[in-house]
Amino acid sequence: MQVRTNIHKMFSVTRLTSNFLFLNVKQIKVSEKGEFIRVDSAFRNWIKADGSTEFKPESGRYHLYVSYACPFASRCLLVRALKGLEETISLSVTSSIFRKTVEDPADTHHGWWFTPVEGEKDCIPDTNLGCETIRQLYEKCGDTLGKYSVPILFDKKTSRIVNNESSEIVRMFEKEFNEFAKYPELDLYPSHLTAEIDNVNSWVYEHINNGVYKCGFARSQEAYDTAVTALFDHLDKAEEILSKQRYIASPSVFTEADVRLFGTLVRFDPAYVTHFKCNKKRIADYPNLAGYVRDIYQMPQTANTVNMKHIKEHYYMSHKMINPYAIVPIGFDFDLNAPHNRDKLSYSS
DSSP, rough: OOSSSSSGGOOOOOOOTOOOOSSGGGGGGEETOOOOEOOOOOOOOOOOOTSSSSSSOOOOTTEEEEOOOOOHHHHHHHHHHHHHOTSSSSSEEEOOEEEOOOOOOOOOOOOOOOSSOOOOOOOOSSSOOOOOBHHHHHHTTOOSSSOSSSOOETTTTEEEEEEEHHHHHHHHHHTTOOOOOOOOTOOOOOOGGHHHHHHHHHHHIIITTTTHHHHOOOOOOHHHHHHHHHHHHHHHHHHHHTTOOSSSOOOOOOHHHHHHHHHHHHHHHIHHHHHHHHOSSOOOHHHHHHHHHHHHHHHHHTTTGGOHHHHHHHHHHTTTOOOOOOOOOOOOOOTTTTTGGGGGSSSOO
């Protein structure tokens, strides 16, 4: 497909109707109070090393579909890298910018394409079913829900979607592929920390990971005020925890909880502060959170999973009702490679 040279031509100002919340309207629900409600993932099968499911871990059998822009997809990409599963689980990467996925004028869905816009780098096409869009992939796999989201973990042997829930894909990468992993000794969900990891994941997801979306997609002042207050209360909580220990769920052990928190924090200043109106404070204004983001970013495998150009262009150029002219702001100066000094914390298990 030939993509227009001037991508901004796709973003003419339109009158917003009451049911137009987001370009991917099938993915969004809003309460009567104007609160954003995330739709649950539909594909929830598991790959198990013990053979208890039909999906067994095999090298080369599974394929991961992601967008660098999406924090939920990127957590899977990061764990794939941390465990050294790049040669075991193949990869496709979408374009960062939502576009209309079908020609039918009555179908308003805009979503993920594999075809890059002109000048866009780092996209990887679908080499399994030859799909042009994520929507096509779902439809070829019999989806009826219409939540055409990433990540997707795909079984090349059966041409089926195994799972599209990021938290479960992360857990599979952590635990079920150790036979093939370059770093099988890395345990991001150790048994002695599972209770604390689960506790942290719960409030981080509700108020930070999903909290930024509750702010950005709120349809009433009340919904926004509630969400943004909870968001910054819990950023303050994380800042306090990280003033005393290096990692969010343990003084000395990097865990799955850090992976999940990092994905939101690294996008916060470039995207969420401005685009989602999360502008009470920046991560740069939190000394411990800022150092924490740098600490994780500077781990050997992390930087290659963070594509800031894809992140910024996705948010500012895909959500037409928030940013109708698709202008990407210059943003803040925040050097992810600056010294983090987190290793100077005095910690002990």
